[in-house]
Amino acid sequence: MDQQAKLPLEPRMEAGKALVIAGVQGRYSKATVGDIPKLWDLFNTCIKDIKKRVGGVTYGVCHNPHNGEFDYMAGVEIPTKSDVPGNFEFIEIAPLNYAVFPHHGPVQALEQTYERIMFEWLPHSGYKVMGADFERYSADFNADKGTGAVEIWLPVGEKG
Template identity: 30%
Template sequence: MDMILKDLNDSIDYIDKNLTNDLSLFDIANFVGLPEQHYRNIFIFLTGVGLSEYIKKRKLYFANKDLLNKETVTNVAIKYGYSIDGFTKSFKEWSGYLPSQIYENQVLISYPKLSFAINVKGGLNMKTRIVELPKINIVGVQKRVPMQFEGVNDEIEKLANSITDMQKKEMHNLQNIEPKEIVNVSYNADEDFVKEEGHLTHMIGVLTTENNISDQLDVINIDKSKWIVFENEGEFPKKLQDTYARIYSEWLPETEYKLADIPMFSFTKFNDSNKNIAYSEIWVAVIN
């Protein structure tokens, strides 16, 4: 636990030292030796704030201090990677003041530096099992969608509805390894730290050991790997999303495993008598 907390807090120091540079999710995650998507997820699940939002507000906080030191609006905007109009809009939304009003009114809006700590929570078991999979492909249909951590993602629903009968038939014919379910995979997340936007690639598909796959389906290649499977059942999607949060905030700091740079996947089976209740599994690839 101490090591992961140190790495996370070191990443916060790294962010502060590079606010005037072109920060990327890759750079930050690479600095602490974590896969990009896992770092981003750890960040939001432990802090409750998105990485892009945090970086944006730290930039604006330091910009606020620079303006109090009589730096020009133009220089400050360029310093933190904004256009003048973009900086003025973002600063006004954040502080309630135009940048040009800061020195005259001697305004300083605080946005403190984060510090990671783990609150130990007992009494809640996490049902898991270990599964080893051979080299596989996840095949299906994918698109870029906005990142969303709560509720139902409308764009993913649209993706599901867009799958053609021919695509469904091929996926059914290819599916030949457990779990023989329709799985959801999110990967290749990006973040725009200035615009505070983020998208990721989401695939709806199946697992297969076959390699003869038509062009109508997208493919994620995954080498032989070990997986921790997290089982959960309850109100959907809340229970599933809560389990993702607990993986990062409770299980990861205590485990001896390290996260592999392989996308997680999950599947959900709804209760026949109550469609608000579902059984789900989250599959997380690990290395010893």
């Protein structure tokens, strides 16, 4: 059993703010989720074209789930949707309440952290998912070196 699986899932609760994320996106399934790093490689070649970036944080947004597939956007926060350069897509994220989970270990193990959240923590939490979840990568994040911080932000509301 790896180190990641032994750590307890103890999220902090945080009120999110409205975000506009601009970036590149693709449609993925469980079978193709391994291709997401290629999307990040593409994004990293064109991130410089986003001139009005807010802060140094990057986001991986999972949204529009349907029939086992979902859209994934690699992006950065921008001030408003009118600041989106023409060759990029964007998503608006509503100000929801989040359970924020730190991810420990290599980014390649992110899928295991997601599965633990969805199958171990969520069913016993008293919450339900309320919208798009996202990964938040610190400004000093480097996937190659394994440095920086990654958090999973899951929008939650009380089960009714």
